[in-house]
Amino acid sequence: MxxxxxxxxxxxxxxxxxxxxxxxxxxxxxxxxxxxxxxxxxxxxxxxxxxxxxxxxxxxxxxxxxxxxxxxxxxxxxxxxxxxxxxxxxxxxxxxxxxxxxxxxxxxxxxxxxxxxxxxxxxxxxxxxxxxxxxxxxxxxxxxxxxxxxxxxxxxxxxxxxxxxxxxxxxxxxxxxxxxxxxxxxxxxxxxxxxxxxxxxxxxxxxxxxxxxxxxxxxxxxxxxxxxxxxxxxxxxxxxxxxxxxxxxxxxxxxxxxxxxxxxxxxxxxxxxxxxxxxxxxxxxxxxxxxxxxxxxxxxxxxxxxxxxxxxxxxxxxxxxxxxxxxxxxxxxxxxxxxxxxxxxxxxxxxxxxxxxMRGEDHLRREVIGALMCNGVLDVAAVEARHGIDFAAHFADELVELSRLAGEGLVRCEPGRIAVTPLGRLLVRRLAMVFDSYLREDARRAAAGGHAVAAGTGRGGQGADTGTPEAVPLRYSRVV
The missing domain is CATH 3.80.30.20 (tm_1862 like domain)
Incomplete structure (x- = not known):
């Protein structure tokens, strides 16, 4: 699916x-x-x-x-x-x-x-x-x-x-x-x-x-x-x-x-x-x-x-x-x-x-998502120093989910470093979604029986009618 x-x-x-x-x-x-x-x-x-x-x-x-x-x-x-x-x-x-x-x-x-x-x-x-x-x-x-x-x-x-x-x-x-x-x-x-x-x-x-x-x-x-x-x-x-x-x-x-x-x-x-x-x-x-x-x-x-x-x-x-x-x-x-x-x-x-x-939390998460999507590596210590956080404590739930995706071969969670694998680069939006607090709030609201906002954009770029969804594959066997 x-x-x-x-x-x-x-x-x-x-x-x-x-x-x-x-x-x-x-x-x-x-x-x-x-x-x-x-x-x-x-x-x-x-x-x-x-x-x-x-x-x-x-x-x-x-x-x-x-x-x-x-x-x-x-x-x-x-x-x-x-x-x-x-x-x-x-x-x-x-x-x-x-x-x-x-x-x-x-x-x-x-x-x-x-x-x-x-x-x-x-x-x-x-x-x-x-x-x-x-x-x-x-x-x-x-x-x-x-x-x-x-x-x-x-x-x-x-x-x-x-x-x-x-x-x-x-x-x-x-x-x-x-x-x-x-x-x-x-x-x-x-x-x-x-x-x-x-x-x-x-x-x-x-x-x-x-x-x-x-x-x-x-x-x-x-x-x-x-x-x-x-x-x-x-x-x-x-x-x-x-x-x-x-x-x-x-x-x-x-x-x-x-x-x-x-x-x-x-x-x-x-x-x-x-x-x-x-x-x-x-x-x-x-x-x-x-x-x-x-x-x-x-x-x-x-x-x-x-x-x-x-x-x-x-x-x-x-x-x-x-x-x-x-x-x-x-x-x-x-x-x-x-x-x-x-x-x-x-x-x-x-x-x-x-x-x-944007709020301070938005700036933090934008930096994390940008590092993963653009360069494929996140320097945890550098993020902690710039934003004054304990990364493991601040992103405890996210790291649990990231560990599961690491088991599927998308990412490596190393001491002080998160690295996207070659397979993960193909599906990097799935990794970025882990750190999207608005999607997490949508999921919580939906689980509680509330209304969730449909997130995403289509083809992308300025000309696109941004806000329309695009599918992210969750089955990876055909890609490996």
Missing amino acids: DINGPRYTSYPTADRFHAGFGEADYLQALADCAAAPVPDSGRLAPLSLYVHVPFCENICYYCGCNKIITKDHRRSARYVDYLAREMALVARQLGTRREVMQSHWGGGTPTFLDPAEMRSVMDALHRHFDLLPDGEHSIEIDPRRIGDAQMALLAELGFNRISLGVQDFDAEVQRAIHRVQSLAETQAVVDAARRLGFHSVSMDLIYGLPHQTTARFAATVEQVLAMRPDRLSVYSYAHLPHVFKPQRRIDESALPAPAEKLDILVGTIGQLTAAGYVYIGMDHFARPDDALAVAQREGRLQRNFQGYSTHAGYDQLGFGVSSIGAVAGRYVQNARTLDDYYGALDQGTLPVMRGFA
Whole structure:
């Protein structure tokens, strides 16, 4: 059997955000961010930015992102204007033109914007922030909707990393998910990126889609490997037609059985690692010279709403509908609809829909979960020193459960050290869930006959409708 569990792009997870957190809370978080220099330096830390562009020209049936399907490009012109308004309001609270080490445009399809609109958004960012030229500046690309001229524009605007949606190259799978994309279209974008000097090309695949088999998906992986992307994300498809209406168009009977789906994942890990890619964890892979792989080897890997990252420790500002920020120990999410987003900005207020203010215990557990998920090792003594706790006493119940999982080969509990095994890295979310106090409270409430909150996120990332469940396998025999 499986259970539903979070992907831990944040802790607490986005399903714990609540409407009691509003604009006043976000304003205070921004004030704290503006008044918190890096210790012993006197300098303000760089920021991370996320810009959400929700528009797509056609619908992909599997997608759980917050998107607007339209061919009317007049709608994006208005949206660009409101993005600039939001940036101005946030920047005013920060009080100075802050440096940005990491920026990412997601969606939707960010390249839905025409060249003038893209320039306008980038001009607004540069007006209010200092995007460092040696930082990571990435954008999500639909290879079906971009040509050489647009790729050249992205390079001119300062993007140095691109992320391509592929999902699967099998023709029958593509028809079933309403996303027909040729190998030639994808190769053209990769070639342009290399020619234009982009630092990194990342590709997204999804397993568990209709008509996929282990052999068919392996053929797609071979085609992807021939293009030598720097990073790969291999996401698990979460079929939730009651949450995402477009998924109702997917034939459930064509979905691979759970055992086949797990075989696809295990086979993919084998293919990629045999080809020299480093298994970063969960659904991320990178070439050994990529910054993610280097950060993991050096114990610096972190995690944020874009997944694994080398710069996740910076405060992150989110712009656009449904975007999420993480600022000064608070999480904040914008309104999910254009009407609510525009309405707030028309009133001169930030479009905050919900959020969460972390407590000391949340910071502790986020550190523990992050260490396990990112670097595979937890230094118990270091955690005790930073947080002033007796680890064994504080996490007594958790260590009992961890001991059981150690017996199943997922983790080694050693003196002063907890280490994730190779098998445990495959199922690392199951280990992280042990230290999630909100899941524990849910379990206690359910046992007492109360209501439990369904935890988790789907495909993950900023564009996803966070708060939807994804299965975590509990049977490991097929993986060993």
